[in-house]
Amino acid sequence: MRLVILGGGESGVGTAILGKQKGYEVFVSDFGKIKGNYKEILIINGIAWEEEKHTEDLILNADVVMKSPGIPDKSPIVKKLLEKGIHVISEIEFAAPFTDATIIGITGSNGKTTTTMLTHHLLKSAGLNVGLGGNIGKSFAWQIADNKYDSYVLELSSFQLDGIVGFKPHIAIITNISPDHLDRYDYKYENYIDAKFRITMNQTEEDYLIYDADDEAINEWFKTHTTKAKLIPFSLTKIFSEGAYIKNNKMEIKINQEEFTMDTEHIALEGKHNMKNAMAATSVAKLMQIRKATIRESLSNFQGVEHRLEKVLKIQNVQYINDSKATNVNATFFALDSMNTPTVWIVGGVDKGNDYNELMSLVREKVKAIICLGLDNKKIIDVFGNVVDMMIEVSNMDDAVRMAQRLSEKGDTVLLSPACASFDLFENYEDRGNQFKQAVKNL
Known part of the structure; x- marks a missing residue:
C-alpha cells in the first residue's frame, strides 16, 4: 500500500512515521520547504520526501493520501487526486x-x-x-x-x-x-x-x-x-x-x-x-x-492558554493583555466583552470575511482608541472611524505597543485582540503574540 503525505509539518511527519511502522510504502511531498528538524527525522526513518514541488508521477500512484489541514481542497494536486478517485483523508482519519x-x-x-x-x-x-x-x-x-x-x-x-x-x-x-x-x-x-x-x-x-x-x-x-x-x-x-x-x-x-x-x-x-x-x-x-x-x-x-486573554504586564497601572489567538470576530467579541476598564484595542491582519458591525456596541461602550496593525485596514477604519476618538495605523508590533502606551492612562487596558489571521506581518498568531509580549517588556 502506497501512502502519500501532502505537507511535511507536524501532522505529515507524524503520519509518515506511523505509516512506515504499519508497513506502508511512504512518500512525503511538500510544496514549500520542510523544516530541518522534520527533514532529519524523515531521513533517519528512511522515508522518501521532496520539497518545493509536487511531482505528479510520485503522488498520483497513491493508494491513500493524507493531506495536511492547511492545504485547501482547491489546490491543483488535490483536485487531480480526487478526479482519479484516490482517497484524500486527514491525519486523524488515518491514525x-x-x-x-x-x-x-x-x-x-x-x-x-x-x-x-x-x-x-x-x-x-x-x-x-x-x-x-x-x-x-x-x-x-x-x-x-x-x-x-x-x-x-x-x-x-x-x-x-x-x-x-x-x-x-x-x-x-x-x-x-x-x-x-x-x-x-x-x-x-x-x-x-x-x-x-x-x-x-x-x-x-x-x-x-x-x-x-x-x-x-x-x-x-x-x-x-x-x-x-x-x-x-x-x-x-x-x-x-x-x-x-x-x-x-x-x-x-x-x-x-x-x-x-x-x-x-x-x-x-x-x-x-x-x-x-x-x-x-x-x-x-x-x-x-x-x-x-x-x-x-x-x-x-488551571493556568489558561498562552495568547488567549493572557495578562502580560501592568505598567504605570495600565494592564497589557495578549489575545493574539483571537483570529476571528467572535473571539474578539468575547475579549472586549470581558474588559471592564477603558480599552486601547490593537486590531487587524488578514481578514477572513469579517463583519465588524457585530462588535459595534462593545466598541462604543469600552474602546477609547483603536490601533490598526495590518497591511490593509480599510474595512476596520470604515466601520469604526466615526465611533472612537483616536484611530491610528501602524505596520509593526513595536510601533503598535509604543502608540498604545501613549494613548493609555492609569486604569486603562491595552488589548491585542486582532480578529484576523496574522500572515500579513507575522509567521502565525504565536509569533504575533510573542512579539507583543516582547514589545511590552521593552517599554
Whole structure:
C-alpha cells in the first residue's frame, strides 16, 4: 500500500512515521520547504520526501493520501487526486484505526484550545494516562506510533474533520459556531457548520455529544439534523435535567443520575465564555468518572492558554493583555466583552470575511482608541472611524505597543485582540503574540 503525505509539518511527519511502522510504502511531498528538524527525522526513518514541488508521477500512484489541514481542497494536486478517485483523508482519519484508546474530540470556532487544554488538565490531574493532540501539541499519529496513551484529548479543526470518513470520538464537544474560515467553504456559512458537525456523524448511542445550547447555529442545525449520540447540553441561561448550567453563581452538572456543583468564583478561568469552556470540560471529566474533589482542584488551579486573554504586564497601572489567538470576530467579541476598564484595542491582519458591525456596541461602550496593525485596514477604519476618538495605523508590533502606551492612562487596558489571521506581518498568531509580549517588556 502506497501512502502519500501532502505537507511535511507536524501532522505529515507524524503520519509518515506511523505509516512506515504499519508497513506502508511512504512518500512525503511538500510544496514549500520542510523544516530541518522534520527533514532529519524523515531521513533517519528512511522515508522518501521532496520539497518545493509536487511531482505528479510520485503522488498520483497513491493508494491513500493524507493531506495536511492547511492545504485547501482547491489546490491543483488535490483536485487531480480526487478526479482519479484516490482517497484524500486527514491525519486523524488515518491514525484512529490504529489505537483502542478512548478519544475525546473537541471542535468549535472559539474556545476549543482552552477547552482541550482544560479537559486534558482535568484527566491528567486525576492520574489518567492521557495524550493531547490534533490541532495542538504533538501529532496524534506520532503518539499512536509511540503507543503510550489510554485516552486522547484532540482539538479538531473543521479542516481536519473535512478529511474524515469513519473517525468517531467516544465523547465529542462543539464549543460554539460562528463564521470563520469562510474562504475555505465557498463563503457559505452552512458548509462550515456542516463541517463542524462531522465530529458526530459516526457516533452511536454509546457515545456522547456535549454542545453549547445557547448557540444559534448549533440549535438551527438540530432543527433539521439528528445524531445518534447521547446529548449533553451546557448553557449560561437554561437549566437541564441532564446537562450543565449556571444557577445562583454555581456551576451545576447533572450526568447519568450524578450531580456536581462548584462555586464559579473558585474557577480559575474568568469571563462568561470560559464558564462554558469549564462546563464542557467538566462534563467530560464526569463521563470519565473523575472524582469530584479532583475536578474542583483542577478547575481552581488551571493556568489558561498562552495568547488567549493572557495578562502580560501592568505598567504605570495600565494592564497589557495578549489575545493574539483571537483570529476571528467572535473571539474578539468575547475579549472586549470581558474588559471592564477603558480599552486601547490593537486590531487587524488578514481578514477572513469579517463583519465588524457585530462588535459595534462593545466598541462604543469600552474602546477609547483603536490601533490598526495590518497591511490593509480599510474595512476596520470604515466601520469604526466615526465611533472612537483616536484611530491610528501602524505596520509593526513595536510601533503598535509604543502608540498604545501613549494613548493609555492609569486604569486603562491595552488589548491585542486582532480578529484576523496574522500572515500579513507575522509567521502565525504565536509569533504575533510573542512579539507583543516582547514589545511590552521593552517599554
